[in-house]
Amino acid sequence: MSDSLHITPVPRASLPTLPAVLSYDEHRGQETPLIIDNGSTTLRFGFCTSAVPQCQPNAVSKYKERKTNKPLLLFGDGIDIEGGAKSQARTPWEGDVLLNFDALENALDYAFIHLGIDAESVEHPVLMTERLCSPLHSRSLTTELMFEQYRVPSVAYCVDSVMSFYHNNRPSAPAPFAADGLVVSFNSASTSVVPVMGGRGLMSHAKRIPWGANQATDYLLKLIQLKYPTFPTRVTATQTNWMLQNFCEFAADYPARLRALKDPLGLRAAERIVQFPYAAPTAEEKTEEELARIAERKREQGRKLQEIAAKTRMEKLVQKENDFQYLLGLRERREEESKKEWANTLQEEGFEDDDELDNAIKKLEGDLKKTRKKETNEDEMDEPPSFPLLDVPDADLDEDGLKEKRKQRLLKAGYEARERAKREKEREREEREAVERREEEERDRDLTGWASKLRKEQETIMNKIKERNRRKVALSDRKSAAAQARMKSIANLAADDRVSKKRRKASGVEDMFGADDADWAIYRKINTAAPSSDEEEDLANLQTVEQKLLQYDPSFTTEHTHAALSAQRSALLSAFRPQYDDGDAEGKARIHLNVERWRVCETWFSPNMAGVDSAGLGEVLQSVLSRFPDQEKGRLVKNVFVTGGPSQLPGLLPRLQATLRPILPPEMPLEIVRAADPFLDTWKGMAAFAKTDEFKRVGVTREEYEEYGGERIKRWWGGNWNSSVPIVDAEE
Known part of the structure; x- marks a missing residue:
């Protein structure tokens, strides 16, 4: 098969390697800032002086080990080591909101332990990320946890996408940060748009849509389950996320892409095949001697x-x-x-x-x-039976003789009926042979004319079958003319006055409904499930005609048969989901991704495709830009900055270009750039900012917490609350 060029085996899960505990001697007593990127899927932590952070899945599991019956508290990759712990895993996040503070505390314990902090308190300023539009009580509880549990000297919060923008656009010291741009952040549970003017995130104009990588993964999994309802292997969310990252992409023009995929050849060329593990049937090979013994x-x-x-x-x-x-x-x-x-x-x-x-x-x-x-x-040969009593008058027979005579009369009638049936069959056989002889003579005399006549007959029968199928489809639509005519016939039958059984007996009138074939025509008309004898007869005649054409007409091949033409009409469906034989275990364990490759990514711009009542990314971008005059709008679109894990999907930049260009003046320059490292740029930007003098002024200190409480907020350019105007959510 040509599509075997695109077969990719699904990666096998490997046991993770747990990171070692770092030495704390270098940072002891130095108050080196701690950087914590508290993502919904990944926790990145480390000192600001580190080159790269430590990364672990942001999930915790309380699990009781079966052998020793001891409770275990597992975090990150440690959950994958114990199979039973996966079902108990939970994260600090519920969607895009921080709610599970017990899990957050366990995550912070893990981070501080692996950083080697062995003191009674964490004597390091902390810079932690938070989501755009985070509720105030989430920050308050997090602040309380930091000061009460870990006794940190200060804590500051920043928006992850703004810090990624800061890392990619920060000036060389000591110049202040004053970049302009439009930050489009693709997160795990949401997608946000934040305008940045003069190095300050304008959170009053920021918007967010409730669609992210997690929702896209779930949507792809649902599409796969709908396409393969009897798939032999369980497809996990991890495998689906791998398929999303490796095979899905954005289309610059989604309707045009769908029109191109209407061609079965184009659909086959665009598909990617994922091969899942399978158990091949084992066939024991036997020697010739063993086969001979088995045969004997x-x-x-x-x-x-x-x-x-x-x-x-x-x-x-x-x-x-x-x-x-x-x-x-x-x-x-x-x-x-x-x-x-x-x-x-x-x-x-x-x-x-x-x-x-x-x-x-x-x-x-x-x-x-x-x-x-x-x-x-x-x-x-059986001799013909004799019936001697039939020629004897009834007067010459006694009672037993009359009874035997009646029996012989019945036997004779049955014998004569069988003989008539034999003669009728013989006559039909002779007529059939005569027709075959005439057809053979006609075929020998004019093969082209004979074949043309049979092809017309084949076309007539196929049109009848097609019309019958079209009527079945029309009856399933209650608004079609055929369905309305059916309901009218039912109404007429219901309104018809029927003679009761008592009146029929009194008047001697007998209900003869059903005696005529026309009576059953109305029954077949109103009953959509009624079998049609004409359909079986048409199929049998069609098969006979096609067999003759295949045998004698060299220009008629199997591609011209009704079965081949029907298969050709369903070639698009076959290309969408190829069928494999029951014995092909390898083929049964394959997933063909074609339309889904672009459909899943298009949901970022049309969430209603997945049933989410929200504006798409294109509408959000237009709404945000409409709040600015053309001069400021030109400063924003000159640096459209894309960050987040899903931003690495192919085709995103051309899709944004096709979305933004029509809503901007033709002379306005548009430039779209992607983050250098969407996974680590946020942490690196936070680490770079923590080394500046400005960092010391944006954090809430322990003294301020003890005086004002956890609701204490310091407004600064990288945080959620940097102006007096409340943040607007795109869902509102």
């Missing part, structure tokens, strides 16, 4: 079965012979015994009267005759 054993078993069957037939024949002789002897006793004794004898033998005994003897005689003929392979 089967032949021997066949001979034994034939001998047993022959012996069984012979025993049954002997038993029937004995029963026949016994019944003949029993019938001879009828002349020797009185009527009362004979009646008692019949009752003892299980017969009610003489007729039942005679019928049993005739049946046994017929069975013996057939069995002997089969055993001796005799194929003698």
Whole structure:
């Protein structure tokens, strides 16, 4: 298959390696700032002087080990080591809101332990990320946890996307940060747009949509489950996320991409195949000697079965012979015994009267005759039966004779009916042979004309089948003309006055509905599930015509048959989801991704495709830019900054270009850039900012917390609350 060029095996899960605990000696007593990027999927932490942070999945699991029955508290990659701990895992985040503070405390404990902090308190200023539009009580509880549990000297909060923008646009010291740009952040649970003017995030104009990488992964998983409802392997969220990152992409023009995928060849060329693990059926290879022994054993078993069957037939024949002789002897006793004794004898033998005994003897005689003929392979023609009593007048017969005469009359009628049926079959066979001879003569005389006539007949039958299928589809639509005509027929039948059974009996009028074939036409018309005899007849005639064309017309191939044409019409469906044989375990364990590759990414711009009632990214960008005059708008779109994990999906920058260009003046320059490292730029920007003198002024100190409480806020350019105007959510 050509599509085998795009087969990619799903990666196998490997056991993680747990990081070692770092030495704390270098930072002891130095008050080096601690940088914590508290992401919903990944926790990144480290001192601001470190080159790269430590990264762990932001999940915690309380698990009881089965062997020792001891409770375990696992975090990050440690959860994957214990299989039973995965089901108990939970994160500090619920969607895009920080709610599980017990899990947050466990995450911070892990971070501080692996940083080697062995003091009674964490004597380091902390800079931590928070989501755009975070609730005030989440920050308050986090601040309380930091000061009460860890006794940090100060804590400051920043928006992750703004710090990523800061890292990619920060000036060389000592110049202040004064960059302009439009930050588009693709997060795990949401996507946000933050305008930055003069180095200050304008949170009053920021917007957010409730669609992120997690929702896109779930949507892709639902599409796969809908496409493969009987897939033999469970597809996990981790595997789906891997497929999203490696095979999905944005389309600059999604409708045009769908139109291109309407071609089955284009759909096949665009698909990517994911091969899941499978268990291949094992077939034991046998030597020629073993195969010969098995064949000889089967032949021997066949001979034994034939001998047993022959012996069984012979025993049954002997038993029937004995029963026949016994019944003949029993019938001879009828002349020797009185009527009362004979009646008692019949009752003892299980017969009610003489007729039942005679019928049993005739049946046994017929069975013996057939069995002997089969055993001796005799194929003698049965002699015509004779009916002598039919020529005898009724006056010359007694009561038993009249009864036998009536029986012979019935037998003669049955015999004559069978003979007429034989003659009718013979006549039909002769007519069929005559038609075949005429058809053969016509074919020899004019093959082109004969083939043209049969092709027209094939086309007529296929049109009838197509029209019948079209009517079935139309009946499923209650607004179609066929469905409305059906309802009208049902209404007419319901309104028809039927004569009651009592009145029919009194008037002598009999209800003859159903006696005429036309009566059943209305039944088939209103009953969509009623089988049609015409359909089976048409299919049989179509098969006969196509067989003749395949046999005698060299220009008619299997591609011209009804089955091939139907398969060609469903080629798009076959390309969308190819079918594999039941014995092909490898093919059954494949997932073909084609339309889904672009459909999942398009949900960022049209969340309603996935059932989310929210504006798309294009509408949000237009809404944010509409708040600025053209001069400031030009400063923003000259540096559209894209960050976050999903920003690495192919085609995003051209898609944003196609979205923003029509809503901007033609002369306004537009430049879209991607973060250098969407996964680490936020942490690196925070680490760089923590080394500046400004960092010391943006944090809430322990003294301020003790005086004002956890609700204490310091407004600064990188935080959520940097102006007096409340933040607007795109969902509102």
